Amino acid sequence: MTALEQLWRAPTAQRDLTGHVLPGRRPSHWRTSFAVLTETAAMAAPAWAVLSARGQPVALPTAALAALAWAGVRAVRGRFTAGPQGSTAGATAVIGDWLVLVGLLAVAWAVAGDAVDPTVALVSAAPGGVVTATVTWAVRRRARAAHRRPALRVLVVGDASDVDTVAGALGPRAQSEGYAVVAAVTVGAAEPEHQLPVTGRLRADGTDDDVSTVLAGAYAYDADLVLVAPGPLLRGDRLRRLGWGLHDGGVALCVLSALTGTATARIRPASVAGMTLLHVAPPLRRGPQPALKAALDRSGALAGLLLLAPLLLVVALGVRLSSRGPVFHRQIRHGRHDRPFTMWKFRTMVVDAESRKAELTMANEGDGPLFKMRRDPRVTGIGRALRRLSIDELPQLFNVLRGDMSLVGPRPPLPEEAAEYDDRERRRLAVKPGLTGLWQVSGRSDLSWKESVSLDLWYVDNWSVSTDMGLLARTVRAVTDGRGAY
Template identity: 55%
Template structure:
């Protein structure tokens, strides 16, 4: 029996050799920029600080620390082509830096180094900040390139029409990834609706010979200069048929990926296993109880208490500004729906005139949002100080009291109004399985500029995939979103 995909069963195809490398490869300056930033971010501060304070062996200490930092980053594969520019870098860099501190502590003991511990710690504290800054610059450049269809990989999608269309539309909805679908090979006779060209078709029933599958697929891949074949498995394309197709693709030098149909599931919740030769994809349930929930509650309440104490002078100034700007109370209270549908009173600095709720009905026709939300870019009910408070998100600060009382979280979905919840369907009600947040994915992704479906999708993604590390990352990214002010009105 001849093995499918060998030179004896088909003519060789030059799928990879015809691919224009300039489209798929990332910019050449990413790697040297990352290594130079990491190296200089350690070497220069350590050398200068050690020399200025009279510490022994400043150059040796600087070069050793710099080499160790680059080594830690390299072992974690931060310099790989698949990783450069793909992340803003805060949590991975923090993890790497903590590893570096542990290794430096061991090296100090082993070498008998006697510099001041706090001074040594201070000398390497600039490194993670510079690394994060470099990651952000590379990420922004890569994102801009992908908007122009550069630094992307051409993808050929194979699957039954409905599944293939879902994959195509899902990838086309965003530009922050490396895949652009240039064609499809549908399985069966159903038409494609996503608009991508169908260069060939596979029959619904398994073919008499494997050649009837891999020959049209490889011909389509060569015609499109595809760099990846993405398969959406289904009843007509699975098991042995998919296995034989993978042999042909791999022998031709084309990588293969499978789209199992899951969406918005964090990678850390997925685990592969093989049972009796069958590949299984395990999905870990969302965190709803246990240590992570306890830690989140502790982080929420301690953070809220600290925020209330530190920001109390600012609260006083904002209260005076609101009171002088227009008549009415300083704080506005509003009934919102929290976790599991329980109502609570949410506090904000008042940004509208006192009869704003009564005037909402007359403005209903001017609503700029779809779904149950009501938003106007130039709402006449908003006061002068209120516009500033909304753009800067300072009007949300009193919600720290809600967080302290356990009604809200620092990070979570947007707290909805009762009349919004009354219109929720079964899917949208899933937003309520976690506490609403002072900030969240909606805050850093455009706020009021988001459509209703986009807001719901972000909230559901958070509800299913939240983690302590992710919450910390969102809090850091919220600062930039607040300064930017995009979507706040």
Template identity: 50%
Template structure:
């Protein structure tokens, strides 16, 4: 039995169920009653029951799902399923309410469900920062791979695993682990798999289970390697699972979206098929169309705001309203990026004198209280209004609405092969950097976000980033 401090809050399921039932039934009841539609109570009951049923089928109420994500896109998917099922029921029951009224009555359901999931997700993140709602993991493997897994898990608090010890394979005492995790035991290195007369696999289960009991582990996380694979790993899994402990195996793949991975069995081998990143095809064509349509609409709707911002820039300090700068775009192609000017006219020349005050640890340059920024410029940067002229770059096809931050030529000149993968997609007005903390992020953190985006891009990813951008702009964290 897991202790209460390591369980998710008990109100998650009742809150989700109550939100889904009331958020569907009450709007349907009110709208149908106000517009004189037939059978309002039956319609409300049916809509709520189907909505809860759809969520249950997709396991949205399971402990492994609740609070783990904001759930906006999955909620939209579920809502479309709801509409389809109700349309089928409408045909079979000859229900004759007005379709437009019915759609209006169902509109609050996904919004309220998404709000509930967002609240739950935020609460769970706060709980895990305090080491609550987590699972105690015992890691098994060779010292080097174990360290890498432990360090990656320790770098974030948005997951359920807390490493409480490690059982290493092969030579080395407690000092063999540089990550500092307690060494709970050691397995012998065993016989090399290619030896002409391999010895029987050692009884690793006894050592691992003893360590798990001592440290009250709730699962065993195995990191396979040269000394822990094949039949030995299989026998260890038998021992662990027969004792009632869950077993998790680290594949070694990192920063690969789950949708790109497919498991297959060939000749008794479990193989991971990894789909390549999307670099061409209909999804990218649709992204380009949506970018240009969105940019055109944005320029049209925001024209009055452009005029007001231009006047504020001109009145605050001498110089042009717009600032242009060469940036590097898709596949290393240079382009001229436009912004509302937020600094004094000779800001580029003054940068050389401010180099010792640089607060960034990579090729980018940032100072929290940059003396070159004007009074109006601080407001523009805080609200991200200085970025609006980049809608022109999006309309021209040089940028996207969503993508990595467009780098400077001198930054790209210092890139290595890994960092250059950022250029595999178009830069964006907003992106993982903007919603992840902006200038408060280190270079390594920014790079990891951009690489994850470039390798795992999808239209749903862009929708998620756009949805989070509004909150990032309102929050203003890292905007300087």
């Protein structure tokens, strides 16, 4: 046996590999085909029936186009595929898909001119397509639940700080997505803060048998996956040899990338001169998607104001009669590129709320520059109801129509908040602030300042029109739930 083979050979202890299958499972092609055909038919049939009844000259081609576009949107957005645990998007994602379809058909209608009037067909096809998509999702989810695999058992390898980072990130939420950290192997003598079983330690100088130590821990805790966090003491040829031993030992290897907060759609791997490179596409700032976002913002805000006009009038009357003061509350906020603008909201506090803020400083429940109170005494009775349902934010549709804000984006900060931003936090101002966003659908005021900033920075770097549509759909559920709204 050569010296190289002795260095990376697997330990003599063997394990039964028959019960440990790598992530994922064989796709059920007949279920996927059935879902595609069912949803396509449910979209095409009512559209064709209505268009034919109205005497449209191209009823069948129009209905077929709408049905194929629906199937295409669902396929592109991954609704017919499964994730690590065999999970697909929830029922609320169907609404986001429907909004994307409406946008596509609106463009097609504009190109076709007056050849066909698909408005009535679009409305009539909505119940069939959306309901059928929701039902097929529920059926597939139930079928997957009967065959769901447990979370992948993960052994983390790295220095103590990296082990803590991975263990903190792969918490209960990540377990529901397919990962559960069961133990760790540390590099060096430092102890991790997380209460994880440490099955062994790798010497800093790399003179011991890394493979035997890591495989022993993987076998002892029945790990399906070894997640390596590379660092100064574990990289290059040492990491490569560890990979050889893990693969020969029947354990899957995953290497943690230093690129955090970057969507996988922006990353393209490449191999150059024996090196593995990750090309990272820049965030969307110019091109057709920002132009489409601007068009959707203006048209969506206008449609929202027209459709919600009766509700806005009723709320305005309620605010005016419930307490002394104006109907609207105007605030200076900072928008894209730190430009100030006047933001509109329904008034939910007493008239002298700003002057009383100093009295409540000691009761502030927020961290960072934000001021938060679950039971703020300045909030009026009707204001609490408006905040819980986020109705107080609806006048910001005027800001969206003016171009100061977007339908989706980071939260617009107050001037005193923006003044405290560091360079990292100031990147939130690289895009227009939004009426809703990741912060809205992820807990709103229940989030810490650090969590809010991380969500906003992820959006700033990785947004797309498709992402915006999905967030608009998820906003409906977040508003109904009311969590974090105070």
